[in-house]
Amino acid sequence: MTDNELKNDSAVEAGSDSSARTHFIEDIIAEDNKTGRFGGRVHTRFPPEPNGYLHIGHAKSICLNFGLALDYGGKCNLRFDDTNPTKEEVEYVESIMNDVRWLGFDWEDRLFYASDYFDQLYEWAVQLIKAGKAYVDHLNADEIREHRGTLTQPGKDSPYRNRSVEENLDLFQRMKNGEFPDGTCVLRAKIDMTSPNLNLRDPVMYRILHATHHRTGDKWCIYPMYDWAHGESDSIEGITHSICTLEFEDHRPLYEWFVENLNIYRPQQIEFARLNLTYTIMSKRKLIRLVQEKHVRGWDDPRMSTLSGMRRRGYPPEAIRAFCDMIGLAKSNSVADFAMLEYCVRQHLNKVATRVMAVLNPLRVVLTNYPEGQVDELDAVNNPEDPSAGTRKVPFSRVLYIDRDDFMENPPSKFYRLSPGREVRLRYGYFIKCEEVIKDEAGNIIELRCTYDPTTRGGEAPDGRKVKATIHWVSAAHALDAEVRVYEHLFTRPDPNSDDEGKDFTAYINPNSLQVLAGCKVEPSLKDAAPGSRYQFERLGYFCVDPDSQGSTLVFNRTVTLRDEWAKLQKSQPS
RNA sequence: UGGGGAGUCGCCAAGCGGCAAGGCUCCGGACUUUGGAUCCGGCAUUCGUAGGUUCGAAUCCUACCUCCCCAGCCA
Numbered sequence A: 001m002t003d004n005e006l007k008n009d010s011a012v013e014a015g016s017d018s019s020a021r022t023h024f025i026e027d028i029i030a031e032d033n034k035t036g037r038f039g040g041r042v043h044t045r046f047p048p049e050p051n052g053y054l055h056i057g058h059a060k061s062i063c064l065n066f067g068l069a070l071d072y073g074g075k076c077n078l079r080f081d082d083t084n085p086t087k088e089e090v091e092y093v094e095s096i097m098n099d100v101r102w103l104g105f106d107w108e109d110r111l112f113y114a115s116d117y118f119d120q121l122y123e124w125a126v127q128l129i130k131a132g133k134a135y136v137d138h139l140n141a142d143e144i145r146e147h148r149g150t151l152t153q154p155g156k157d158s159p160y161r162n163r164s165v166e167e168n169l170d171l172f173q174r175m176k177n178g179e180f181p182d183g184t185c186v187l188r189a190k191i192d193m194t195s196p197n198l199n200l201r202d203p204v205m206y207r208i209l210h211a212t213h214h215r216t217g218d219k220w221c222i223y224p225m226y227d228w229a230h231g232e233s234d235s236i237e238g239i240t241h242s243i244c245t246l247e248f249e250d251h252r253p254l255y256e257w258f259v260e261n262l263n264i265y266r267p268q269q270i271e272f273a274r275l276n277l278t279y280t281i282m283s284k285r286k287l288i289r290l291v292q293e294k295h296v297r298g299w300d301d302p303r304m305s306t307l308s309g310m311r312r313r314g315y316p317p318e319a320i321r322a323f324c325d326m327i328g329l330a331k332s333n334s335v336a337d338f339a340m341l342e343y344c345v346r347q348h349l350n351k352v353a354t355r356v357m358a359v360l361n362p363l364r365v366v367l368t369n370y371p372e373g374q375v376d377e378l379d380a381v382n383n384p385e386d387p388s389a390g391t392r393k394v395p396f397s398r399v400l401y402i403d404r405d406d407f408m409e410n411p412p413s414k415f416y417r418l419s420p421g422r423e424v425r426l427r428y429g430y431f432i433k434c435e436e437v438i439k440d441e442a443g444n445i446i447e448l449r450c451t452y453d454p455t456t457r458g459g460e461a462p463d464g465r466k467v468k469a470t471i472h473w474v475s476a477a478h479a480l481d482a483e484v485r486v487y488e489h490l491f492t493r494p495d496p497n498s499d500d501e502g503k504d505f506t507a508y509i510n511p512n513s514l515q516v517l518a519g520c521k522v523e524p525s526l527k528d529a530a531p532g533s534r535y536q537f538e539r540l541g542y543f544c545v546d547p548d549s550q551g552s553t554l555v556f557n558r559t560v561t562l563r564d565e566w567a568k569l570q571k572s573q574p575s
Numbered sequence B: 001u002g003g004g005g006a007g008u009c010g011c012c013a014a015g016c017g018g019c020a021a022g023g024c025u026c027c028g029g030a031c032u033u034u035g036g037a038u039c040c041g042g043c044a045u046u047c048g049u050a051g052g053u054u055c056g057a058a059u060c061c062u063a064c065c066u067c068c069c070c071a072g073c074c075a
Helices: A003-014 A024-035 A056-071 A090-103 A114-130 A141-148 A165-176 A226-237 A246-262 A284-292 A307-313 A317-326 A338-352 A565-572
Strands: A043-046 A075-080 A111-113 A134-137 A186-189 A204-208 A222-224 A241-245 A268-272 A354-356 A362-367 A376-381 A391-396 A399-403 A423-426 A431-439 A445-453 A480-487 A514-522 A534-537 A541-545 A554-561
Touching: A024 A056, A024 A241, A024 A268, A043 A056, A043 A226, A043 A241, A056 A075, A056 A090, A056 A241, A056 A307, A056 A317, A075 A090, A075 A114, A075 A226, A090 A307, A090 A317, A111 A114, A114 A134, A114 A165, A114 A186, A114 A204, A114 A222, A114 A226, A114 A246, A134 A165, A165 A204, A186 A246, A204 A226, A222 A226, A226 A241, A226 A246, A241 A246, A246 A268, A307 A317, A307 A554, A317 A338, A338 A534, A338 A541, A338 A554, A362 A514, A514 A554
Parallel strands: A043 A075, A075 A111, A241 A268, A354 A534, A362 A445, A480 A554
Antiparallel strands: A134 A186, A186 A204, A204 A222, A362 A399, A376 A391, A423 A431, A431 A445, A480 A514, A534 A541, A541 A554
């Protein structure tokens, strides 16, 4: 996919006339381009820490950063912010690269790691020490906290704050050489212990961590803190607009203090509001708990808000991009409605998904006037939204399955599917009329006896009579068995974080978030459906073949239902 | 009570002194061999509150209110 296709695609998906409406970051870029601040360059970066899987919130940042580069003819780097070896793993860096690519973005040859810059960072730290702007502090963690003061009280200088440059240089080198155990001392920037901005009260730049790093191994036992590594990495890479989330607004003065005191190139940090979505959790800490405590099957469980989960669920990357376009960008905390995401998923799938017939909850139907052993090959349209998708043959015979939801013995007035004595159309097939309801001893309906009208082949009656409903079906003798996994929101409330009642978010996990339907029947054209392929099961929703499918066992995930007027009616008038 | 942000329809979100875009949701209706899609129509006399400036304010000024973030050797 070319850059242009990607752009147009997203714009079209979002239903926006792209050209108009700019958000505040685009305004900033326009202004910078006007003043020539960065010489017309736009160079962004997506800087994940490899300590978990990417989620839909990251998608917003990815689309923003890579999207801006695309829109302004600039570049976007992928940079792993790997400054804490105790939490980071290669499994995560691989999954992250995989997810960014899947979303449709390309960092070309610009794959970087903050750990690439450890040597440079060390040199710069020495430079600050020499300038009297950094010192080694032997206060322990508790003491540092005590000296930091509070929100309303200024902090106090550490007794080690005024060590000589020589002593600091010596100590810092010995920190690096591994002469001290974890926690004995840290390197701090010497700024202002009385600043109302706590980030400026002599922030820690390096801590001692005798841990093996996923890339640098045991080369280092001191690791830079986020504030010390991030801006400097941006500077090294020539980033123009360093976009991050709101909680870093307070860090901007520190970001700028470092680049100014080092006298190096200064990128512009810009903050935006992270994405929140109803019925989902976005914190990595909580997502990892869902996985570790086995509330879900793994990072890629289709109920997860991770990109890998959404991929397995069947959400197309185009839909996620369109969603990121649709939600806009601002600085106010907000919670996007999950329905927006589903709208984007349906909108894309409607245009591209092959239609197929599947019966989730089979009810046997025998056409009493249809010749035994006769098979009719009916023509079915693969995608009414896309004529080029062509048609296929669907076998029709005497014994069929329809969905139990499509039959009611005593239908309410608004129900216009099949019921005793009523006639409906079988999609692409014939009109059938229900003549008899067969029940078992317990009174459960086990079969319907119907007659079909041979003159209605294809679904049109020569006498022009109309039918109120068209229902889907499969031929019993030809159908394939399948397992279908039906999902609902993972949480029972729009904001699972609301810890009123002092409850943990796990208290709001939806016990019905996964329902496994066995014994489903799908049409034979699905025989060799590959994992990951997406279909519309007519009248039901969009479904995606799960990787658990193997050999003759087909497993589908329900991606999202179709919009359903009937379901809505039932909900509003329960009875 | 320190500092940094934000408050426009149920949810996102435009608007930057000239009289409230758009999308999602929702509600009507048309069409329909998917109760899908599509198409039409409806949905903020009002912009956190109260004052003020102005011919005119969501937009400027003042005060207040509410919410979010910051006291990791996490990012």
